[in-house]
Amino acid sequence: MEAIKNTDKGRSKTEKISDSTIQRISIYYRTLNRLEKQAVKRTTSMSLADIEGISPVMVRKDLSFFGTFGCRGVGYDVQSLKRELAKILGFSRKWGLVIIGGGQFGNVLINSQTLKDNNFTIRKIFDKEPDLIKDIDDQTVVYPLDQLEEKINPEEDHIAIIALPPPEVQSVIDRLGKIGMKAVLYMASRSIKAPQNMVVMNQDISIKLGMMTYKVLEKENNRTA
Amino acid sequence: MEAIKNTDKGRSKTEKISDSTIQRISIYYRTLNRLEKQAVKRTTSMSLADIEGISPVMVRKDLSFFGTFGCRGVGYDVQSLKRELAKILGFSRKWGLVIIGGGQFGNVLINSQTLKDNNFTIRKIFDKEPDLIKDIDDQTVVYPLDQLEEKINPEEDHIAIIALPPPEVQSVIDRLGKIGMKAVLYMASRSIKAPQNMVVMNQDISIKLGMMTYKVLEKENNRTA
Structure with a gap:
């Protein structure tokens, strides 16, 4: 499993994405889905890390494998992050x-x-x-x-x-x-x-x-x- | 999660045991359980790695976190390895x-x-x-x-x-x-x-x-x- 990792400094390298990361991406997607239904507009890595054993640092690391999402201090836009994760997981198709x-x-x-x-x-x-x-x-x-x-x-x-x-x-x-x-x-x-x-x-x-x-x-x- | 790792050379160090390792230990236990029911006496890391994504090397590495089991070239005794894994997972009690x-x-x-x-x-x-x-x-x-x-x-x-x-x-x-x-x-x-x-x-x-x-x-x- 490989993906291009874009870091803040514009470097990019090929890195293996583990099953655990994909599993957590599914969990973040599930949370975003619920937040969207509750009409919540913005969220943070802290809120996405709302299941035992996941830390905000882990959330940011997992997401960083797939690109740059959200802004430091501002958090993530619920709808657009959900849409991006849906694309990654394949939930954007039937x-x-x-x-x-x-x-x-x-x-x-x-x-x-x-x-x-x-x-x-x-x-x-x-x-x-x-x-x-x-x-x-x-x-x-x-x-x-x-x-x-x-x-x-x-x-x-x-x-x-x-x-x-x-x-x-x-x-x-x-x-x-x-x-x-x-x-x-x-x-x-x-x-x-x-x-x-x-x-x-x-x-x-x-x-x-x-x-x-x-x-x-x-x-x-x-x-x- | 920590355990003492005993290597061949008798070194020991404290190492973190991941959820993925514990999950695979459960899978090996399940296979040993079936082999025991089929009256199979001995098995190998190759047979224990019989589910997609698990290699014999991974089996040996996972087991090595918990001690030294089996002998090179001879494999594992089904009953005693099952008993050891049961102890690790907690299946030896009710x-x-x-x-x-x-x-x-x-x-x-x-x-x-x-x-x-x-x-x-x-x-x-x-x-x-x-x-x-x-x-x-x-x-x-x-x-x-x-x-x-x-x-x-x-x-x-x-x-x-x-x-x-x-x-x-x-x-x-x-x-x-x-x-x-x-x-x-x-x-x-x-x-x-x-x-x-x-x-x-x-x-x-x-x-x-x-x-x-x-x-x-x-x-x-x-x-x-």
Whole structure:
């Protein structure tokens, strides 16, 4: 991951942008989105650093990878910074989503207001029992799981979210790889082998809980040390 | 976050351990857990690096923060490495969970096999309509949301997972702070102010999707560059 970094003195160098930076850029975007809805016009790196573990210095450093935003002492214009971050993250265009697995977790996704707020459209849902999927939006069509290859068009169905039980995930990812799917997010607690050229990410609550228990122990140890 | 790093030469120095390392340690643990279930006895840094973006070198570096495991050319003993990582992450003890919000997402958590696999016990569920929560395990008790302060005991209810709509999260976290809750994971797409001494983490699908769309754009740009 590389970007041109423009410093105050006009120097520019190629620098690696870490996943952590991109994750924080997403968090700043989320905050700017809320501020805009609240009709707030200007903000500061202090307000953007409003989640534990992020400092104003980190905000300014993260943003500096992508250019010069805001003015010292004046802060950032909410609307224009939001627009710039949207461009960086790709939120300035529309993304077609496909949900694979319409069970309990799939349903949480199907009803997610968060997805609708961020230029994502759920275009297709695949499930073994398509007749059981109810209450979907007009722009969404439900298909049987075995029609995956036939119905998905990677040119307009950009990202697949897999909400299937762990043992079923790998074979579905392999099938999606064969039809040239570009991006897959899966929710199961399992590592998978990703086909080449596919962006694959995993959202697994057990990984997050492992980080939490580590941090709780660390705090305990610091207290007793 | 600090730990003593023991190098091959017996030097030791205090080094900061990043969130990314802890996250990957959780991923290695997950893989070791699966290998153990499959009765695999030995493994290598190559097999542990089986998720996109992790290299064998990174596996060895991450593990080296915590001590010397395995032997060059021989690999790691699955059971003993799993036991060591469990100790690091805190999975060698039992953790009591509390779920706040028993709606669609809360229900996914209540039924999660992943949680049961990792020494977590859901002890209590709080909801505005406790009578609607069905099919729970014997060790779990359901209470009305307004009894939060009265029923939670932070000494045995170690981690609260909040599955409430975004506008309701901050006030619940404030209430949990007042009774000395040590750790909270919330699922809403919103930044919150964390009370002092509380470990607060967020699992928000829109943040993950922001990282995905960034990576998809980056691949497209590399192709056209």
